[in-house]
């Protein structure tokens with residue numbers, strides 16, 4: 001009996017994932033057509049990727065060939081790749097673009113890094129400190145470990161914090177938030193010998209951050225806080241544009257034009 005219920009729940013979960021992915025696919029195609037032009041931006045754009053060839057991460061995963069295509073499309077359109085920190089600090093120019101990765105997943109190093117290196121493109125990676133401890137099997141195979149991150153940093157990659165355990169900061173109380181900030185900073189310091197001052201908000205959309213979390217993050221020592229949204233981002237945060245696995249040439253070009261600047265991933269609740 002319990003097994004049967006478990007199976008039903010599991011199936012419902014899978015069905016929900018499929019529905020969400022189908023909705024996202026539909027929305028992104030529709031917006032790419034319906035919002036072909038927006039007024040030109042005054043500032044640069046920071047792209048937010050996750051994995052590049054780890055399909056288990058679903059909508060967050062972009063295949064290596066598609067990732068390469070995104071870089072080529074941006075270059076063809078006259079964009080100039082700069083470090084995310086440059087856009088965060090100055091706002092950048094309308095043709096400035098930057099690359100960042102959340103979650104510090106393996107394929108950033110194995111798949112994306114060679115492509116970025118080929119084009120001499122700087123990038124940033126945001127670490128979930130407990131995931132990079134690799135205590136679980138999926139972390140050992142899917143997440144970058146400290147030795148890999150140390151090497152990347154030596155090669156010029158900017159590393160920041162993405163919290164200790166990837167909580168939704170729109171949901172946790174301020175004490176828990178403080179522990180997350182301190183733990184991630186301490187662990188990164190112990191493992192890599194530096195304390196990060198940049199932070200990317202887990203999930204990173206309007207409902208995943210609060211003024212209390214923002215205050216606690218800044219008190220903990222974070223000076224730059226990245227969202228995963230553009231116009232709907234929480235106040236005081238640096239905008240980033242979320243890139244999804246559905247972003248083919250047409251959608252990616254629309255993304256560069258700002259078609260998704262008011263779009264958020266999780267607008268539906270069940």
Ligand SMILES: [Zn+2]
Pocket residue numbers: 102103162166202203
């Ligand atoms: Zn994340």
